[in-house]
Amino acid sequence: MSKPLNIGMIGYGFMGRTHTNGYKRVPDFFPELKYKPVLKAACARDKEKIQAFADQWGYESIETDWKALIARKDIDAIDICTPNNLHKEIAIAAAKAGKMILCEKPLAMNAAEGEEMCKAVEEAKVPNTVWYNYRRIPAVTFAKNIIDSGRLGRIFHYRANFLQDWTINADLPQGGNALWRLDAAAAGSGVTGDLLAHCIDTAIWLNGSISDVTAMTETFIKERVHTATGQKQKVTIDDACAFLCHFENGSLGLFESTRYARGHKALYTFEINGENMSLRWDLHDLHRLEMFDYGDEGPFRAWKSIHVTDAGGDHPYMNKWWVPGLQIGYEHSFVHQVADFLKSLEEGKPCGPTFRDALETQKVCDAVLQSAKEHVWKNV
Ligand SMILES: NC(=O)c1ccc[n+]([C@@H]2O[C@H](COP(=O)([O-])OP(=O)(O)OC[C@H]3O[C@@H](n4cnc5c(N)ncnc54)[C@H](O)[C@@H]3O)[C@@H](O)[C@H]2O)c1
Numbered sequence: 001m002s003k004p005l006n007i008g009m010i011g012y013g014f015m016g017r018t019h020t021n022g023y024k025r026v027p028d029f030f031p032e033l034k035y036k037p038v039l040k041a042a043c044a045r046d047k048e049k050i051q052a053f054a055d056q057w058g059y060e061s062i063e064t065d066w067k068a069l070i071a072r073k074d075i076d077a078i079d080i081c082t083p084n085n086l087h088k089e090i091a092i093a094a095a096k097a098g099k100m101i102l103c104e105k106p107l108a109m110n111a112a113e114g115e116e117m118c119k120a121v122e123e124a125k126v127p128n129t130v131w132y133n134y135r136r137i138p139a140v141t142f143a144k145n146i147i148d149s150g151r152l153g154r155i156f157h158y159r160a161n162f163l164q165d166w167t168i169n170a171d172l173p174q175g176g177n178a179l180w181r182l183d184a185a186a187a188g189s190g191v192t193g194d195l196l197a198h199c200i201d202t203a204i205w206l207n208g209s210i211s212d213v214t215a216m217t218e219t220f221i222k223e224r225v226h227t228a229t230g231q232k233q234k235v236t237i238d239d240a241c242a243f244l245c246h247f248e249n250g251s252l253g254l255f256e257s258t259r260y261a262r263g264h265k266a267l268y269t270f271e272i273n274g275e276n277m278s279l280r281w282d283l284h285d286l287h288r289l290e291m292f293d294y295g296d297e298g299p300f301r302a303w304k305s306i307h308v309t310d311a312g313g314d315h316p317y318m319n320k321w322w323v324p325g326l327q328i329g330y331e332h333s334f335v336h337q338v339a340d341f342l343k344s345l346e347e348g349k350p351c352g353p354t355f356r357d358a359l360e361t362q363k364v365c366d367a368v369l370q371s372a373k374e375h376v377w378k379n380v
Contacts, residue, residue: 111359
């Protein structure tokens with residue numbers, strides 16, 4: 001007998017859609033799970049728009065005030081898909097009401113807010129997770145399994161990029177739908193919290209904690225019209241950020257993110273170099289993991305490209321999908337996160353990254369921004 005898990009979704013934008021797709025797909029592809037998500041209510045301020053979203057995706061009801069959603073007795077889990085400046089208030093209220101929480105990344109505007117959120121969920125003892133979804137792309141999970149097996153040997157280097165080009169146009173306004181990302185009052189920071197946070201979460205997961213950082217940031221376009229006022233206002237986010245770091249395992253890290261790399265839409269890549277083996281991954285070819293194994297016989301030593309499609313169980317998550325050779329995509333990372341969250345409820349275990357795990361990423365982001373401001377190395 002399946003147990004319903006009533007979802008209260010806040011926000012109907014990009015992430016509202018990816019998560020809802022996840023809730024809908026899970027029962028079909030993970031039928032063994034005890035909990036079954038029910039699309040109970042969707043919430044946003046604009047009644048017509050949230051009703052249209054609810055009708056399209058199959059939510060049973062709507063709310064126009066997130067406080068009313070949290071107050072509802074028939075909601076088990078709150079899913080926070082709003083701009084970053086609302087994460088803390090919503091999460092703390094949801095924890096106090098005893099709701100489970102699935103919160104979008106970055107956890108908060110900064111680490112101080114994140115710490116308050118961790119305390120709230122830990123005091124309330126409510127299950128919680130943060131949607132660093134790239135962990136659940138099979139090729140990335142596969143990389144994690146290989147690294148954890150110790151096959152890479154001593155790790156020397158970790159490097160990651162997240163490159164986009166969508167803000168080069170100086171006429172693009174800041175504030176409002178989706179463009180809240182260009183306003184630090186809503187986003188907390190620019191590419192650091194939006195894009196590098198993903199790279200940092202994956203890096204910590206794969207290669208362990210980061211101890212200290214030195215960073216530079218740049219804001220290329222200094223003023224943009226704000227949609228709220230119609231006036232040109234100072235741009236307060238970082239348009240680009242690059243940083244160096246030490247990991248606690250002694251390896252060196254190099255990270256770069258920008259929204260000014262003409263031609264790149266969402267080029268997230270990482271590479272890790274160990275004494276025996278290197279691995280690299282590219283979001284634009286997300287179902288492949290590239291591997292160089294020094295243990296291969298001399299003449300055959302080369303970079304290989306593993307198509308992560310083994311439904312026989314060798315590749316994570318793939319026994320849930322199609323036959324070997326056929327791949328899945330970006331949206332499946334969210335399906336997997338929902339499935340893992342439901343499984344964690346059954347097992348009474350945390351579903352990583354928890355708020356506490358995501359706080360570590362937030363602390364690195366804070367140190368990066370502070371280092372860029374002061375032009376000095378910063379401990380995390
Ligand atoms: N995991 C990822 O890969 C990923 C990708 C994109 C965004 N995100 C994160 O997801 C969150 C949302 O981003 P998005 O791209 O979906 O943004 P979006 O602009 O597409 O959607 C934001 C939604 O929040 C709603 N909203 C704003 N204020 C509200 C309020 N007071 N009450 C109720 N609803 C409100 C808006 O109506 C909108 O539906 C952000 O934290 C962002 O950093 C994560």
